Amino acid sequence: MVLHEEPPIPVSSLLEPAYGEWSQHEELRSNEFQTLRNFHAVFDLENSSGAPIGIPENFWVFLRENPKLNNVAYMKMKHIREIMNYEQNTIGPFTRMKSRKSCHILVNNKLIVEVQYPILQLINYFFKSFFCILMLLTRSLYITEDNTMYAGMIALDAMQCKFANTSDGYSVSVQLFEPTNEPNMAELKVVVYKLDKGVELNYDKLPLELRNKFKNQIMSIGQNVSFHIGAYFKVTCIRRLERANECDNLRGKITKETIITIERPKGFNKEIQMRNIEETLISLGIGGIGPTFRSIIQKAFASRFLSPTFCKRHNINHVKGMVLYGPPGTGKTLLMRKLAELLDVVEPKVVNGPELLVKWVGQSEQNVRSLFAEAREDYKIKGDNSSLHIIIFDELDSIARTRGQSTQSEMRDGIVNQLLTMIDGFSGINNIFIVGTTNRLDLIDSALLRPGRLELLLEVGTPDEAGRLEILRVHTQNLDKTSLLESDVNLEEIASLTPNWTGADLAGLTRFALSNAINRIMENTIGQVEEKNIRVNQADLKFGIEERCATKNSTVIKLKKYRSNVLVDISCVPSLSEACERVDQVAKNLWHCKSHHFLSCLLAGPSGCGKTTLAAHIVQKNRFKHVNMVQPESMIDFSEKEKSQKLVEIFEDALKFSSSLIILDDVERLVGYTEVGQYPKAISETLKCLLRKHVTKDTKVFVLGITSERNILEKIGISDVFTLQVAIPPLKDDDLKKILLHLNIRNEEVIKAAVSKKISLKKLHLLIDLISNENAHDCSSGQKHIDEGDFLQYLNYINKSAGELAQGQAQAQAQATEREILTCDTERNSQLHDQQILELRSQISNLQSQIQALTEDFRSANLGVPPAAVATHVQPPMPPSQPSSSHNVELP
Numbered sequence: 001m002v003l004h005e006e007p008p009i010p011v012s013s014l015l016e017p018a019y020g021e022w023s024q025h026e027e028l029r030s031n032e033f034q035t036l037r038n039f040h041a042v043f044d045l046e047n048s049s050g051a052p053i054g055i056p057e058n059f060w061v062f063l064r065e066n067p068k069l070n071n072v073a074y075m076k077m078k079h080i081r082e083i084m085n086y087e088q089n090t091i092g093p094f095t096r097m098k099s100r101k102s103c104h105i106l107v108n109n110k111l112i113v114e115v116q117y118p119i120l121q122l123i124n125y126f127f128k129s130f131f132c133i134l135m136l137l138t139r140s141l142y143i144t145e146d147n148t149m150y151a152g153m154i155a156l157d158a159m160q161c162k163f164a165n166t167s168d169g170y171s172v173s174v175q176l177f178e179p180t181n182e183p184n185m186a187e188l189k190v191v192v193y194k195l196d197k198g199v200e201l202n203y204d205k206l207p208l209e210l211r212n213k214f215k216n217q218i219m220s221i222g223q224n225v226s227f228h229i230g231a232y233f234k235v236t237c238i239r240r241l242e243r244a245n246e247c248d249n250l251r252g253k254i255t256k257e258t259i260i261t262i263e264r265p266k267g268f269n270k271e272i273q274m275r276n277i278e279e280t281l282i283s284l285g286i287g288g289i290g291p292t293f294r295s296i297i298q299k300a301f302a303s304r305f306l307s308p309t310f311c312k313r314h315n316i317n318h319v320k321g322m323v324l325y326g327p328p329g330t331g332k333t334l335l336m337r338k339l340a341e342l343l344d345v346v347e348p349k350v351v352n353g354p355e356l357l358v359k360w361v362g363q364s365e366q367n368v369r370s371l372f373a374e375a376r377e378d379y380k381i382k383g384d385n386s387s388l389h390i391i392i393f394d395e396l397d398s399i400a401r402t403r404g405q406s407t408q409s410e411m412r413d414g415i416v417n418q419l420l421t422m423i424d425g426f427s428g429i430n431n432i433f434i435v436g437t438t439n440r441l442d443l444i445d446s447a448l449l450r451p452g453r454l455e456l457l458l459e460v461g462t463p464d465e466a467g468r469l470e471i472l473r474v475h476t477q478n479l480d481k482t483s484l485l486e487s488d489v490n491l492e493e494i495a496s497l498t499p500n501w502t503g504a505d506l507a508g509l510t511r512f513a514l515s516n517a518i519n520r521i522m523e524n525t526i527g528q529v530e531e532k533n534i535r536v537n538q539a540d541l542k543f544g545i546e547e548r549c550a551t552k553n554s555t556v557i558k559l560k561k562y563r564s565n566v567l568v569d570i571s572c573v574p575s576l577s578e579a580c581e582r583v584d585q586v587a588k589n590l591w592h593c594k595s596h597h598f599l600s601c602l603l604a605g606p607s608g609c610g611k612t613t614l615a616a617h618i619v620q621k622n623r624f625k626h627v628n629m630v631q632p633e634s635m636i637d638f639s640e641k642e643k644s645q646k647l648v649e650i651f652e653d654a655l656k657f658s659s660s661l662i663i664l665d666d667v668e669r670l671v672g673y674t675e676v677g678q679y680p681k682a683i684s685e686t687l688k689c690l691l692r693k694h695v696t697k698d699t700k701v702f703v704l705g706i707t708s709e710r711n712i713l714e715k716i717g718i719s720d721v722f723t724l725q726v727a728i729p730p731l732k733d734d735d736l737k738k739i740l741l742h743l744n745i746r747n748e749e750v751i752k753a754a755v756s757k758k759i760s761l762k763k764l765h766l767l768i769d770l771i772s773n774e775n776a777h778d779c780s781s782g783q784k785h786i787d788e789g790d791f792l793q794y795l796n797y798i799n800k801s802a803g804e805l806a807q808g809q810a811q812a813q814a815q816a817t818e819r820e821i822l823t824c825d826t827e828r829n830s831q832l833h834d835q836q837i838l839e840l841r842s843q844i845s846n847l848q849s850q851i852q853a854l855t856e857d858f859r860s861a862n863l864g865v866p867p868a869a870v871a872t873h874v875q876p877p878m879p880p881s882q883p884s885s886s887h888n889v890e891l892p
């Protein structure tokens, strides 16, 4: 390879001795290089096992023939001991050989020492070097003079050939390097590469070592420098002192002030130690995810630990991608970031699904394509040696939904198609791995998930207690290191108190505890907060748990509140307490049953008979990990399809926990049953399928349906799908009396009024809640006296049905209008316009017809004519006896 036509190669110095020694040999070196200009060096690597084959006097010259890489360096050898030290500390021309059985060592400019040490391979390099010295000193070493080398000859070893991108038999051109003009470097950035497996590098100490070793040396960007045993570095950035902002200067001199930054190389680390991976992950800032991590390594990356040649020979294809699914905040994205860190690959590209969506035609597809561009380019240049590129699609369900279904169908379908094309398109390219994360696996287009695409599906669920402890350790380790953690902090206890909490919840908890600790100090401090006094203690963490609970599982809280605040004791009502016992027993049986994982129970009874109260009892008596109460109100503006989807989602969520309770309140309203007997089939069919679900996983799901219209559910075939049905009878007069007595309401008149109004359990709860203010719990348990006067007053108010209230309202309005007209009538000079009177008249007649209709309703419902309606008869107002002269108004 002749490169005469290329511009002169900038030459920089490499390795010891320091730059200062140049001057001593300036002349000699110059002469040598003058004679070497355009010298064609020939390398005989086969014969010399990659060892040097020639030297210019006492200089060792490294050449790089590729002008783009501009790497030429020199070094001087003085005497044997120096060589030995040198070999011990650095990887020079002597350590990289084709065969590791022997090594050639250069002594001065004449001698080649051949050391045979096949056995020594087994012991570490230090001992090898020690043995070499020993052998040399005891003259037991076989030393030969290499006649093939002579002064003025340039030689390269295997490593230098690699850096120079050249080999045996090729020609290179060299040029004299003038180092004296090079300015000092303010900063040098290098990437350090390991050459041998198992080489341990101390990245903290490396910058200092590098500076000491290469002080006064000239470095150029792109230069590869052999440095340490089993490692070399590549210069990636130089900032020179004179022009501080310039980062792409070709060369500069290292001084004792130069800041050296070490970067780790990106590639694919094949040395992951799986044995104690949990500890490694904790130190990386992720906990409770060891088993998932192992699965990913074993299932998705196993083939990448093999050599590319082996894979090609045996036709082994790498897994192209996977989908991580699970509840939000369980660490799916974090896991992939840490995995990339551990594998030493390029920082993953994390794309949030919706970010890709652009309203302009074709732009979203273009965005998808550009995500793959860098990896493709890298592969083009480096082939199989290129680093692994991980692309993470966060919220994959937002862009890769089943095609033809979403409302913005065309745009989203376009993205899915583009994604499929890209995945299929990189079959020959091995440096891309795609990860999708989602909370809704069911929504993803199945074409994406087929083998050969994102074929590996892994669930990342909520952590168990041990996992939560690990996560808590991760998030408190910094507090601990900086002595901000009080000694009373017991993370085991916190882990046990936080079932179903995700990693994100636990991270939030530690943040909350810290801010609580800061607030505590602030409250007790005048002036500036003394940071050294901040301590997070167990109480801070527990307070955080309470606060979080109040918002996290609102259904449980709602039911608990209901239970603890206003829940009258039903033990005195046998029909209710027995029903409660029965359902409770069923729930308990489910826990102990090995073969059944799913049970459903329908609580049926007239409106207000206490079905929800029973549900609250069940929640309280059984420690469900997850409770979801589905109420028709929560889906009021949902379409039929959305309702069905929501139900599926709720049932799937329940499966993620070891024990779940789903309460379906007002099932008939949930399925959208209307008075006229119509209902959307999709919802009821979905519900039927879900209630027939065969749960085989290690989880228990108990569904409690609540209905006051059992007939309807029978008619539409839902009641039969429930495993069992429990009828809740309405309260009998005697039962109500017992409850009232239990509540310490003894006034005969009050009791009579309540019984005559047939007050339901639900309304009784409401009443107590209204009159007892803050003391609902004590009042409902009979511990606190209830004001009977208030009770009676509210009783009259509360027991009006909606029809009664509407009727009363209409009457009140009609009376008000009548009064208004009468006023007009008497005040003949009133300003009221005749037209207004007409309008008012028509309003009155409307209201009258409303009253009539309501009265009819009451009659047909066998409720009798409400007394108010009978008593009140609104007379149509009479026309003004003497209409104003200017207006002749004809009244109907």
Ligand SMILES: Nc1ncnc2c1ncn2[C@@H]1O[C@H](COP(=O)(O)OP(=O)(O)OP(=O)(O)O)[C@@H](O)[C@H]1O
Residues within 6 Å of the ligand: 285, 286, 287, 288, 289, 326, 327, 328, 329, 330, 331, 332, 333, 334, 335, 394, 395, 437, 438, 439, 471, 474, 502, 503, 504, 505, 507
């Ligand atoms: N296993 C974990 N160990 C330590 N921290 C965690 C863990 N899981 C979650 N976290 C914390 O929660 C934060 C959010 O996690 P992340 O975004 O990875 O969750 P996710 O599952 O991808 O959520 P989503 O599905 O909503 O995108 C993290 O930045 C981290 O602070």
